[in-house]
Amino acid sequence: MGNSLSCCLSRNACPKLGRRRGSAEPDCESEVYKAAAGNAVAVAPAAATVEPAELDFAGGEGHHLQHISDREMPEDLALEPNPSDHPRASTIFLSKSQTDVREKRKSNHLNHVSPGQLTKKYNSCSTIFLDDSIVSLPNFRTTLKRMTLAIYYHIKNRDADRSLDIFDERLHPLTREKIPEEYFEHDPEHEFIYRFVHTVFSAALLTADCAIVTLIYLERLLIYAEIDICPTNWKRIVLGAILLASKLWDDDAVRNVDYSQILKDVTVEDMNEMERHFLELLQFNIDVPVSVYAKYYFDLRSLAHDNNLNVLFTPLTKQRAQNLEAVSRLCDDKYKDVCRAAMRRSFSADHFIGIRSSNTILS
Structure with missing residues (x-):
């Protein structure tokens, strides 16, 4: 207080960045500390004659802090989180669908297409409109529609045609009938994917929440195995994801022999081999956190809204x-x-x- 001056500098904390090469160091004790002892204002030695190019950082190597921009980011932080494992990472199917959604909106705007009669119903203080789908018990038909639409966008907007032999339908056909090569040159339509998934789910008596887990396993496989879902492998990839999801999610799991009865031309040995490869590619990570499940549920609802999938909303009685x-x-x-x-x-x-x-x- 008053004229007294307190200084927290130590002997080893003397700044040495203003030192010329070959010149003597400024004496911190003789100038700074003597000024402090004599009730005078301590002034640092002038460094006007020092040019930036002549600064020597070698002598202060132990005190030099690396700039944050020069530090390497840890490998686990540099990589984007996996959406099938991390609840805050955006789902892949929703991002792949945004390209088509923007193009549709742009085309409607340029062509002055009228949206027509408003079909969406909004809630009010007296009336609440809801569908019959909730997180813990989604609607069967609408959930399958949304899940197969996500698979459709995965196929349509894929990055490449990377695949594995175990999922190639040309090497492991699901039917004995000869499939023409032109079949694998065109992307399947949404309705065709829906009919295939609906047939398997109905025959195996699977629930709608199992479809959401199936989509989670599918995206996890694409990331872990670094492959793409394309016309040649989409059926076997979807079938393998359904197989694992049914065993994890349902109490009374469907056995592989039951799937061989649903798909008459598929052998049990083929199902066992595909399941084993699927698990190995997933690195046996079949855990589905509740937060991840909820994220996929609501992202599927957003996908349906962006693509105008018809959902029946009725007043809540x-x-x-x-x-x-x-x-x-x-x-x-x-x-x-x-x-x-x-x-x-x-x-x-x-x-x-x-x-x-x-x-x-x-x-």
């Missing part, structure tokens, strides 16, 4: 609200049992999240 509450309670109880069983095996963060009871999101 008292009876429908009670039914949705009962379904939500039933799903919560079932999920708690799954979490208790999972907690006995491991204590991962996702299972801790699942223990907390959360209300079903109505959207």
Whole structure:
């Protein structure tokens, strides 16, 4: 306080950046510290004669801090997070669909295409419009429509035609009938993909939430194995993802021999080999966090909205609200049992999240 001057500099902290090569160092003690002892204002030695080109950083190597822009980013941070593992990473199918969505909007704007009668219904204070799909129990038909539309965009906007022999339908056909080569030169339409998936799901009695897990496994395979889904492999990739998803998600899992009965010309040995390769390519990572599942569910809803997929919205009545509450309670109880069983095996963060009871999101 007053005329006294406190200084926190130490003997080893003397600045040496203003030193000429071959010249003597400025004496910090004789100029700075003597000024402090004599109740005078301490002034650093003038360095007006020092040019930037003559600065010597070799002597202060131990005190030189590397600029943050010169540091290498850790490998795990430099890579983009995998959307099938990370809840905040954007899904691949939604980003691949945006190109077509923007082109459609641009074409409608340039051609002055009228949107026609508004079909979307908006909520009000007195009326709430909902479909019969919730996170814990999605609608079967609409979910399959959205999931197969995501696969369609994966095929249409693929980066290349990278594939593996185990998924090549020309090497491992799903039918005994000879397929012409022209079949593999054209991208399948959305309706064709939907009919194939719907046939398998209906015959195997699979649920709609299993379709979301199937899409998660599919995108995880494309990233882990660094391949593309294309006309020559899309059926076997989808079939392998369905096979794993049904075994993980359903209590009464469909066995490989059952799929060989659904697809008459496919042998059990072929299904076993494809399942083994699929697991190896996934590095046996078949865990699906709840947050990732919810992200895919809502991104599929966004995909349907961008592509004007027809969804029936009806007013929420008292009876429908009670039914949705009962379904939500039933799903919560079932999920708690799954979490208790999972907690006995491991204590991962996702299972801790699942223990907390959360209300079903109505959207």
